[in-house]
Amino acid sequence: MTSGSTTRSAVASVGVSDRNASTVDTSTIVLGIETSCDETAAAVVMGGTDVLSSVVASQLDEHARFGGVVPEIASRAHLETLPQVVAEALERANIDVSRVDAVAATVGPGLVGALLVGVSAAKATALALDVPFVGVNHLEAHLYAALLDEPNARFPMLFVLVSGGHTLLVEMTGHDSYRVIGQTIDDAAGEAFDKVARFLGLSYPGGPAIDKAATRGKDTAIALPRAMLNDGLDVSFSGLKTAVINHVRANPHVSSDDVAASFQRAVVDVLVHKARRAASLIGANTIALGGGVAANSLLRSEMTKAGESDGIPVVLPSREMCTDNAAMIASAGWYRLRRGEVMGLDAGADPNLKLGAGQR
DSSP: OOOOOOOGGGBOSOSSOOOOGGGOOTTOEEEEEEOSSSEEEEEEEETTTEEEEEEEEEOHHHHHTTTSOOHHHHHHHHHHHHHHHHHHHHHHHTOOGGGOOEEEEEEESSOHHHHHHHHHHHHHHHHHHTOOEEEEEHHHHHHHHGGGTOTTOOSSEEEEEEOSSOEEEEEEEETTEEEEEEEBSSOOHHHHHHHHHHHHTOOSSHHHHHHHHHTTSOTTSSOOOOTTTTSSSOBOOHHHHHHHHHHHHHOTTSOHHHHHHHHHHHHHHHHHHHHHHHHHHHTOSEEEEESGGGGOHHHHHHHHHHHHHHTOOEEOOOHHHHSOOSHHHHHHHHHHHHTTOOBOTTOOOOTTOOTTTTOO
């Protein structure tokens, strides 16, 4: 159901209870904490894939009236909510806190104030328990979301990470080896969904609102561009967003449902086309989706169809695991712990942390 990461340059065998990698096994329990944006989450995962509990406290209602996440509000909400979320995760897992073998938390990327709340809490907990602290890259964690249900998925794997802040095509050849082979040159897919939804007067967040409206519309009603469709593996959605705005302004009585359906179809067409090309180039044995946009119904169905056509299994995370959660942080933390990659208690947060930073 989920996982996480860190930068190797910041990894240090100092601090609390350095753990021999040979002692990390299927009975090793990691407490994960996630506070990179507007979800306060904690989870308990054993052996990297067995999710004993996963608790997420959403701040959606607090940010909805602003049409987006307000960093100050997010940080304050994490401060207020995190202690009870961690307590609930431990209670649901039915374990005593003394059974925790390591604490993992998102160290980046994300909102710096929000990240610091989770990192500080995780380091304090690790110190109190005298167990290792494992820093996790939020983007790498999303790579593991689908693998929680399919831990035996075969490498090399093409990972399609689509969220509000990122759109990446990632070649993953092992649990400690991956590289970005394609990405957006402007708007992320989720960002484009939010902006189009807001322009159409739909609710926040935009992804689910567009998905719902599209079920009532005709996806061939409006001819919209598929930018860079046959140009490399990078993608662009800024022009598509602009095309939607220009069309609606020129045709003020157009059906919003038709606009939503046509827009969604254009985004999915690009993502599926690029994924198929990338999978062929790297000889992928698996295609996996992750990130908030991976919950989109059309993307899930079209990517699955493409995989079946090309003879490549497609791994889909549950919709609960598409959004930010701590199970993926704990899972990734377990794999890092197994490699002996722990961080010192002087570690901080990096709001601009890149995927693959420090990876071999």
